[in-house]
Amino acid sequence: MKNEILSVKNLTLKYGRHEAVKDISFSLYKGDYLGIIGPNGSGKTTLLNAILGLIECTDGRINFHGEARLGYLPQKSISSDKFFPAKVKEIVATGLLSQKGIFKFYTEEDYIKVNTILKKLDIYDLRYKKISDLSGGQQQRVFLARAMVSSPNILILDEPTNYLDTKMRDELYRILKELNKEDNVTVIVVSHDLKTLGNYINKVLYLETELIFYGAYKSFLHSKEIGRYSNPINIDQIDGGI
Numbered sequence: 001m002k003n004e005i006l007s008v009k010n011l012t013l014k015y016g017r018h019e020a021v022k023d024i025s026f027s028l029y030k031g032d033y034l035g036i037i038g039p040n041g042s043g044k045t046t047l048l049n050a051i052l053g054l055i056e057c058t059d060g061r062i063n064f065h066g067e068a069r070l071g072y073l074p075q076k077s078i079s080s081d082k083f084f085p086a087k088v089k090e091i092v093a094t095g096l097l098s099q100k101g102i103f104k105f106y107t108e109e110d111y112i113k114v115n116t117i118l119k120k121l122d123i124y125d126l127r128y129k130k131i132s133d134l135s136g137g138q139q140q141r142v143f144l145a146r147a148m149v150s151s152p153n154i155l156i157l158d159e160p161t162n163y164l165d166t167k168m169r170d171e172l173y174r175i176l177k178e179l180n181k182e183d184n185v186t187v188i189v190v191s192h193d194l195k196t197l198g199n200y201i202n203k204v205l206y207l208e209t210e211l212i213f214y215g216a217y218k219s220f221l222h223s224k225e226i227g228r229y230s231n232p233i234n235i236d237q238i239d240g241g242i
């Protein structure tokens, strides 16, 4: 179908005999902003790892349509090591390494890319700072810049707001929405914080090993499946917000 960017068909993922994801199917379209939700241990990270090609499909398949340039922000990116010496600019530049050959020297063009994304995420002034001297929210922007510097068309984030306060969460989701709208980046975010995320996403995937719900977020709010979801959502606040 037109603009389909990713299709997942009858996907099952097992660790040994343990079934982490069972027979799920869905399609994602260019420009979607998808929230993946579900209780602890429901298979969310496992699904992301399979999309990223880090683990093999036990059964079923994952297909990308057209060119897929993936950007990834893993869980627990925050650096709490006070002595970690790397500077913001260096960390962001490492996002370009996978595109480079065996001689991993940065070019002038690479640093133009780094500076452009630093400016876009409003952290250009921090470029010579040590990562460990930054706040959690600033660090998260740096790691987002690293994920974005290679110009991905699909950005995958695993619980990116875990260490952020409510204001910073909103801020991060707002930045992602901007990338989604202005640069047409398809965004996939795993989160426990549907209350905030719900203001930004257009689709939701609710996983409990099996697929409980997949579709428009607005439809989820009025579905029977929302009754299974344990974190509170303020429907009045969210309904008009998309």
Ligand SMILES: Nc1ncnc2c1ncn2[C@@H]1O[C@H](COP(=O)(O)OP(=O)(O)OP(=O)(O)O)[C@@H](O)[C@H]1O
Binding pocket: 015, 018, 019, 020, 038, 039, 040, 041, 042, 043, 044, 045, 046, 047
């Ligand atoms: N490397 C692994 N080896 C064996 N079992 C694993 C491995 N990683 C995850 N599991 C199991 O697979 C299931 C799904 O785990 P997964 O981490 O994908 O869930 P999750 O929804 O991301 O959880 P959380 O919200 O706690 O991050 C769980 O039962 C987990 O214990």
